Amino acid sequence: MNPDIRNDATALKGRSGQMDIDRIKADFPILKQPVNGHRLVYLDNAATSQKPKQVIDAIVKYYNESNANIHRGLHTLAEKATSAYENVRVHAARFIGGVDNSEVIFTSGTTESINTIARTWGEKNIRSGDEIVITEMEHHANLVPWLVLSQNTGATLRRISLTPDGQLDLTNINDIITARTRLVAVAHMSNVLGTINPVADIAELAHRRGAIVLVDGAQAAPHMPVDIKQTGADFYAFSAHKMLGPTGVGVLWGRKTLLEDIPPFTTGGEMIREVRFDRVTWNDVPHKFEAGTPNIAGVIAFDRALSYLEELGMENIRSHEIELSGYAINRLLELDGIEIQGPLDPHLRGGAISFTDAKIHPHDISTFLDSRGIAIRAGHHCAQPLMRTMGKVATARASLYIYNDRMDIDALIDALKETRRYFGV
Amino acid sequence: MNPDIRNDATALKGRSGQMDIDRIKADFPILKQPVNGHRLVYLDNAATSQKPKQVIDAIVKYYNESNANIHRGLHTLAEKATSAYENVRVHAARFIGGVDNSEVIFTSGTTESINTIARTWGEKNIRSGDEIVITEMEHHANLVPWLVLSQNTGATLRRISLTPDGQLDLTNINDIITARTRLVAVAHMSNVLGTINPVADIAELAHRRGAIVLVDGAQAAPHMPVDIKQTGADFYAFSAHKMLGPTGVGVLWGRKTLLEDIPPFTTGGEMIREVRFDRVTWNDVPHKFEAGTPNIAGVIAFDRALSYLEELGMENIRSHEIELSGYAINRLLELDGIEIQGPLDPHLRGGAISFTDAKIHPHDISTFLDSRGIAIRAGHHCAQPLMRTMGKVATARASLYIYNDRMDIDALIDALKETRRYFGV
Amino acid sequence: MTNSLDELYREIILDHYRSPRGKKPVDKVDIASDGQNPSCGDEIAVQVTMDDGTVKDVHVDCKGCAISIASGSMLAEYTKGKSLGEVKQLADTVKKMLKGEGDEIPPELEDLDALKGVRKFPVRIKCALLAWMTLVEGLKNYENGKTGQTPLVSTEDES
Amino acid sequence: MTNSLDELYREIILDHYRSPRGKKPVDKVDIASDGQNPSCGDEIAVQVTMDDGTVKDVHVDCKGCAISIASGSMLAEYTKGKSLGEVKQLADTVKKMLKGEGDEIPPELEDLDALKGVRKFPVRIKCALLAWMTLVEGLKNYENGKTGQTPLVSTEDES
């Protein structure tokens, strides 16, 4: 193994609680690789984050030292793998505010987490005439499952609309979340607008109306401290790959009483207690929801991603992103014809910054930036209805993370200026 | 990077088509690790296989060089990741006999593959009074989804029983697969008995009766050449982790006409064509069935696992396992009080060899063997109904793969003899 | 890699992009077909006036990137006056050229040849294809005697 | 590591395993409880005859490994003659001991102390717990005045 691999990130906290971005960058092998002859400036973190070598090493270590199928084996490797896997459950429960371990279900990602609830809790509880409330800024993952559910059951899908600066418009919220509402599904942080939503207030109202609340935490969990109890959520979903972890791993948290009440989503090995040819009893939660061989290596390496984030401190990460988003927004606003979607105050938002150029299509911006080594995203960001609401076909989106700094933002701004010159508009 | 890492396994084929097991063993880092002071003898391959360094390296390389979310990005990393991911689809399609690329769906494993069909094709097509046919040797993954479906729809679950030596008893098959049969779900190879089932014959009959056929290939795909067209299957499912690939990756193959006809399983990003707040149209297959961010690293590394197997040659792997299973069965039969479940002729079976000792419980066997560095599995192997049919609560199971040799079998036999002495029975 | 960037955005393309042809609505809509590129969000509407088996007028309305706009503009320019068969043939040629399965663009259509640079940008192939696939779908409908809007065309399957 | 193996399978355990106590069916079934260890396939049936709040006779039928059989045998041996409260206390002590949360096994129950070795084999803790959890469930039922079979007890949650 490479001797210069540091196995902990404790030293990464600079004085005064700030983060030492250079040292963080050094942990990410991919950032050392030039792209199109330029230094890689990775600003597509809302899509997926890069992985520090600590996480990559954890995958290698797992396969080299303890690879085995879990929960079923009595041999040493199986015991090592099982206890490592179950320890991540404990870790994840702690990471999201100290919930009960058995309320943490590993899935393949946010999308599967949300679908699990739509097709179990949803199919069990939603009836014709019921209402499901979403918001206009939802990612398809927190929209299509509810649209399909409402179509299949005859329920009505209602939505909370947006203010011009991309926040939830709560003025008529009492007309939207009503006694007919059974479920409110809302993003904790928007992947397009960056907006941080007042989920606790919404949950409070929803609960008063007798509805339950699912929070899509795909963008929040990586970027700010999340204490699930404080969100008021009944279900909370997020993905490892957006928070330094491997692809193919997600978390679904749910209140135990709810999880115990609903049927499993997928069925097969590990999730049954006893099965005969004519009857079956389910295993206890969380196992009831983890059928088959899970992404064992992925879950085990996710542990290291959580540690990395904890060592930096989620509060520090949030501060860093407030600071850097503020800088990026100010610099973008200096540019002619650039319009930012979403709130401009960095305290109201995360670091996913969508913008459009009055004259240049986001795809062209993205392709041009890429030729300068800058990775941003352009398109609908899996939020087509939001695009339509905003009157856009697409936006460009730069999204920040722990390894980004002002140098990266300056590179973005310089390249944007060049883009205009290049297209001659 | 370690200089002695070989990046291809082309040299692994010995003369006369046989495999050079020592060279293969050298590719698997975990096999170099002593377990409980002994050389690791890994005989739990039916649960999951070990991974060659080529596959582990592919994961590292992906995260170090091209990690990005796929299908959505216009930047260089996203393009690299997307084209690598889509190339694995092409490769997998070739590996299973040259099917249409768009018929290959990546899932998180066999369990999800089968559940996908049960909850899409199944919920759409199965009605009260219909019959679903399974076999008595099915893994829970190919049993519980059909049990649940039949309970929810009022369909009847029927089953093909077994001969005393653990093969399918087809004598009264015409009474089981009838005009009422809508689906036949059958394992290509049993994970407990090792039995290779005559899926083509069953499919032929099923098709004549108007039923469709799902084949659980979790144990077959890793161990023998599989040409999906020859199996007659309409759906075929398998897992990467049992065939040198990463955890959290599976394949669902389905006939395009069927896939196009059924609704998606999970919904969200990537799998829609267009969505508004009140309607949605699906993307084309296979994307319709791949919602959200998949296990990108896992799929991309699976490519290398497929190559590794191809370089050895699936025919050679099958021959090796016939030879070694035959040896193992003969040596086990030398032992007093050992009973083997499943066919004794290695040509009728794969290398998953279940056995029981008249006097010692499988758990005790497994724990004792583990103290000698030998990893086998003991329990119900996610086939409780089969255990009941056989009148067992559990069996011990040694299961072979490409890196096992006679030395491993000899170690097993010696340790089994010691087990009896140890327990004094 | 500024080189491959310049190959993508050749001058001809930037010219079509800045002043796209086919902006003017057609008087009589015989063929109307909408398309989109779901992964990017590009949207296009193509409307055609036919006259005796020949394309008389074409209107292209594209909300998209430089490539999709330029490709749509070229479509408007080069299909006018052509027979149904010729248009289909041309669309096929463009598709093959974009996919690198043949690049025999007739010399009189040299603007189209500029789209070649797209091949080095796999994700953008869909953008260049969008207008053409959308038109072809409209033609099919027309030939089958169907009137009205075709189902939405998607480039998802392509490239 | 033969050492930790020998710690798991101590002589006392092997003795209980080879000649388990409580094999004889009880005459009168006041408590009947079945348990299983789903991940291993162990199955146990515990039946108890009560007499004036005291365990009069115990029958344990265990299809399982040496550990679960030995643990069930010890249960049969050590619960006979004890009051409901004492039995519950004992079950609790065993559970805590197995989970390493305290190991004060009273000296007169030294056989039980032999189960300690299980702690180094996390997967086997469920085997050692099975009999005890199954009995406790039966006791609860009995105390609540319910008769008949208890729901199947599972060790899945434990360890």
Ligand SMILES: Cc1ncc(COP(=O)(O)O)c(C=O)c1O
């Ligand atoms: C807000 C939000 N929700 C859900 C998702 C879906 O996550 P995944 O693709 O990991 O399932 C994403 C990311 O793509 C997201 O940003």
Ligand SMILES: Cc1ncc(COP(=O)(O)O)c(C=O)c1O
């Ligand atoms: C025959 C069979 N089917 C299905 C499965 C389930 O596979 P997975 O756990 O990878 O989903 C297995 C393996 O556990 C198996 O052996």
